[in-house]
Amino acid sequence: MLKVVAQFFIKNGEVEKALTLAKTLVLETRKENGCVSYELCQSLGKDTHIVFIEEWESQAALDAHFQAPHFVDLVPKLQAMTEREAVITAFNKVM
Amino acid sequence: MLKVVAQFFIKNGEVEKALTLAKTLVLETRKENGCVSYELCQSLGKDTHIVFIEEWESQAALDAHFQAPHFVDLVPKLQAMTEREAVITAFNKVM
Numbered sequence: 421m422l423k424v425v426a427q428f429f430i431k432n433g434e435v436e437k438a439l440t441l442a443k444t445l446v447l448e449t450r451k452e453n454g455c456v457s458y459e460l461c462q463s464l465g466k467d468t469h470i471v472f473i474e475e476w477e478s479q480a481a482l483d484a485h486f487q488a489p490h491f492v493d494l495v496p497k498l499q500a501m502t503e504r505e506a507v508i509t510a511f512n513k514v515m
Numbered sequence: 516m517l518k519v520v521a522q523f524f525i526k527n528g529e530v531e532k533a534l535t536l537a538k539t540l541v542l543e544t545r546k547e548n549g550c551v552s553y554e555l556c557q558s559l560g561k562d563t564h565i566v567f568i569e570e571w572e573s574q575a576a577l578d579a580h581f582q583a584p585h586f587v588d589l590v591p592k593l594q595a596m597t598e599r600e601a602v603i604t605a606f607n608k609v610m
Contacts, residue, residue: 422559423554423556423566423568425520425566425568439609442609443609443610446610459518459608459609459610460608460609460610461518461606461607461608461609462606462607462609463604463605463606463607464517464605464606464607465604465605469604470609471518471520471604471606473518473520473568509558509560509564509566510558510559510560511556511557511558511559511566512556512557512558512559513554513555513556514534514537514538514554514555514556514557514565515538515541515554515555
Protein backbone atom coordinates (compact mmCIF):
# COMPACT_ATOMS: atom_id res chain seq x y z
CA MET A 421 0.00 0.00 0.00
CA LEU A 422 1.28 3.45 -0.94
CA LYS A 423 0.93 6.59 1.14
CA VAL A 424 1.50 10.06 -0.27
CA VAL A 425 1.97 13.23 1.76
CA ALA A 426 1.57 16.24 -0.52
CA GLN A 427 2.26 19.55 1.17
CA PHE A 428 1.27 22.88 -0.36
CA PHE A 429 2.25 26.32 0.90
CA ILE A 430 -0.46 28.78 -0.04
CA LYS A 431 0.00 32.52 -0.45
CA ASN A 432 -1.52 34.73 2.22
CA GLY A 433 -4.98 35.80 1.11
CA GLU A 434 -5.49 32.76 -1.12
CA VAL A 435 -6.25 30.17 1.57
CA GLU A 436 -10.04 30.12 1.33
CA LYS A 437 -9.92 29.90 -2.46
CA ALA A 438 -7.32 27.13 -2.27
CA LEU A 439 -9.40 25.15 0.23
CA THR A 440 -12.48 25.40 -1.94
CA LEU A 441 -10.54 24.05 -4.91
CA ALA A 442 -8.86 21.38 -2.76
CA LYS A 443 -12.22 20.14 -1.47
CA THR A 444 -13.40 19.58 -5.04
CA LEU A 445 -10.18 17.68 -5.74
CA VAL A 446 -10.82 15.47 -2.70
CA LEU A 447 -14.39 14.64 -3.71
CA GLU A 448 -13.41 13.76 -7.28
CA THR A 449 -10.29 11.81 -6.30
CA ARG A 450 -12.17 9.65 -3.80
CA LYS A 451 -14.19 8.28 -6.73
CA GLU A 452 -11.05 6.94 -8.45
CA ASN A 453 -10.25 3.25 -8.65
CA GLY A 454 -7.53 2.30 -6.21
CA CYS A 455 -7.95 5.35 -3.99
CA VAL A 456 -8.13 3.97 -0.44
CA SER A 457 -8.28 7.36 1.27
CA TYR A 458 -7.62 10.97 0.37
CA GLU A 459 -7.73 13.52 3.16
CA LEU A 460 -7.27 17.29 3.24
CA CYS A 461 -5.68 18.82 6.32
CA GLN A 462 -4.57 22.29 7.39
CA SER A 463 -1.69 23.02 9.74
CA LEU A 464 -2.70 24.08 13.24
CA GLY A 465 0.25 26.45 13.40
CA LYS A 466 0.08 28.02 9.94
CA ASP A 467 -3.20 28.05 8.02
CA THR A 468 -1.37 28.57 4.69
CA HIS A 469 0.18 25.10 5.03
CA ILE A 470 -2.18 22.46 3.68
CA VAL A 471 -1.57 18.79 3.08
CA PHE A 472 -3.21 15.94 1.27
CA ILE A 473 -2.69 12.60 3.02
CA GLU A 474 -3.39 9.90 0.49
CA GLU A 475 -3.48 6.13 0.37
CA TRP A 476 -3.43 4.18 -2.89
CA GLU A 477 -3.73 0.48 -3.59
CA SER A 478 -0.86 0.49 -6.08
CA GLN A 479 1.58 2.60 -8.05
CA ALA A 480 -0.60 2.00 -11.11
CA ALA A 481 -3.57 3.59 -9.32
CA LEU A 482 -1.44 6.57 -8.34
CA ASP A 483 -0.13 6.93 -11.90
CA ALA A 484 -3.71 6.91 -13.19
CA HIS A 485 -4.57 9.66 -10.67
CA PHE A 486 -1.99 11.96 -12.27
CA GLN A 487 -3.86 11.59 -15.56
CA ALA A 488 -7.36 12.07 -14.12
CA PRO A 489 -9.23 15.07 -15.57
CA HIS A 490 -9.80 16.70 -12.15
CA PHE A 491 -6.08 16.32 -11.29
CA VAL A 492 -4.96 17.81 -14.61
CA ASP A 493 -7.45 20.66 -14.24
CA LEU A 494 -7.21 21.51 -10.53
CA VAL A 495 -3.62 20.87 -9.43
CA PRO A 496 -2.04 23.53 -11.67
CA LYS A 497 -4.65 26.00 -10.37
CA LEU A 498 -3.72 25.09 -6.81
CA GLN A 499 -0.02 25.43 -7.59
CA ALA A 500 -0.66 28.91 -8.95
CA MET A 501 -1.84 29.89 -5.45
CA THR A 502 1.34 28.72 -3.71
CA GLU A 503 4.25 30.79 -2.49
CA ARG A 504 6.80 27.99 -3.03
CA GLU A 505 7.11 24.55 -4.54
CA ALA A 506 5.01 21.73 -3.13
CA VAL A 507 6.74 18.98 -1.13
CA ILE A 508 5.37 15.63 -2.21
CA THR A 509 6.68 12.38 -0.75
CA ALA A 510 5.59 8.83 -1.52
CA PHE A 511 5.90 6.18 1.16
CA ASN A 512 5.48 2.46 1.48
CA LYS A 513 3.10 1.66 4.35
CA VAL A 514 5.08 -0.56 6.72
CA MET A 515 2.18 -1.08 9.12
CA MET B 516 -9.97 15.46 14.36
CA LEU B 517 -6.23 15.96 14.54
CA LYS B 518 -3.68 14.55 12.12
CA VAL B 519 0.03 14.45 12.90
CA VAL B 520 2.80 13.83 10.38
CA ALA B 521 6.01 13.00 12.26
CA GLN B 522 9.03 12.61 10.00
CA PHE B 523 12.29 11.06 11.21
CA PHE B 524 15.58 10.98 9.31
CA ILE B 525 17.50 7.89 10.39
CA LYS B 526 21.26 7.47 10.16
CA ASN B 527 22.55 5.06 7.53
CA GLY B 528 23.03 1.65 9.09
CA GLU B 529 20.40 2.22 11.78
CA VAL B 530 17.27 1.77 9.68
CA GLU B 531 16.42 -1.83 10.61
CA LYS B 532 16.92 -1.12 14.30
CA ALA B 533 14.81 2.05 14.04
CA LEU B 534 12.00 0.20 12.27
CA THR B 535 11.95 -2.52 14.92
CA LEU B 536 11.62 0.11 17.63
CA ALA B 537 9.04 2.07 15.61
CA LYS B 538 6.88 -1.03 15.16
CA THR B 539 6.74 -1.50 18.93
CA LEU B 540 5.76 2.15 19.29
CA VAL B 541 2.93 1.66 16.77
CA LEU B 542 1.53 -1.41 18.52
CA GLU B 543 1.56 0.26 21.93
CA THR B 544 0.21 3.59 20.68
CA ARG B 545 -2.73 1.96 18.91
CA LYS B 546 -3.95 0.79 22.33
CA GLU B 547 -4.22 4.37 23.61
CA ASN B 548 -7.55 6.09 24.19
CA GLY B 549 -8.31 8.58 21.47
CA CYS B 550 -5.89 7.09 18.94
CA VAL B 551 -7.90 6.76 15.72
CA SER B 552 -5.00 5.53 13.60
CA TYR B 553 -1.22 5.39 13.83
CA GLU B 554 0.69 4.26 10.77
CA LEU B 555 4.37 3.75 10.07
CA CYS B 556 5.64 4.44 6.56
CA GLN B 557 9.02 4.49 4.82
CA SER B 558 9.92 6.74 1.90
CA LEU B 559 10.08 5.00 -1.46
CA GLY B 560 12.97 7.20 -2.51
CA LYS B 561 15.05 7.15 0.67
CA ASP B 562 14.73 4.28 3.16
CA THR B 563 16.23 6.38 5.97
CA HIS B 564 13.19 8.69 5.84
CA ILE B 565 10.38 7.27 7.96
CA VAL B 566 7.11 8.85 8.97
CA PHE B 567 4.34 8.25 11.44
CA ILE B 568 0.94 9.33 10.11
CA GLU B 569 -1.34 9.70 13.08
CA GLU B 570 -4.95 10.56 13.77
CA TRP B 571 -6.21 11.58 17.20
CA GLU B 572 -9.70 12.30 18.47
CA SER B 573 -8.60 15.41 20.36
CA GLN B 574 -5.69 17.52 21.53
CA ALA B 575 -6.18 16.00 24.99
CA ALA B 576 -5.63 12.50 23.57
CA LEU B 577 -2.48 13.66 21.79
CA ASP B 578 -1.22 15.36 24.95
CA ALA B 579 -1.76 12.11 26.88
CA HIS B 580 0.22 10.24 24.20
CA PHE B 581 3.27 12.38 24.94
CA GLN B 582 3.11 11.16 28.55
CA ALA B 583 2.54 7.47 27.72
CA PRO B 584 5.27 5.14 29.06
CA HIS B 585 6.08 3.70 25.59
CA PHE B 586 6.37 7.22 24.13
CA VAL B 587 8.65 8.42 26.94
CA ASP B 588 10.77 5.28 26.63
CA LEU B 589 10.96 4.77 22.86
CA VAL B 590 10.93 8.20 21.22
CA PRO B 591 14.25 9.37 22.73
CA LYS B 592 15.80 6.06 21.59
CA LEU B 593 14.47 6.67 18.08
CA GLN B 594 15.74 10.26 18.12
CA ALA B 595 19.20 8.96 19.06
CA MET B 596 19.24 7.09 15.73
CA THR B 597 18.50 10.16 13.63
CA GLU B 598 20.88 12.27 11.61
CA ARG B 599 18.86 15.47 12.05
CA GLU B 600 15.94 16.85 13.95
CA ALA B 601 12.50 15.33 13.37
CA VAL B 602 9.88 17.38 11.51
CA ILE B 603 6.56 17.05 13.29
CA THR B 604 3.48 18.90 12.10
CA ALA B 605 -0.01 18.84 13.57
CA PHE B 606 -2.98 19.42 11.28
CA ASN B 607 -6.69 19.89 11.56
CA LYS B 608 -8.50 17.40 9.33
CA VAL B 609 -10.62 19.52 6.98
CA MET B 610 -12.20 16.51 5.25
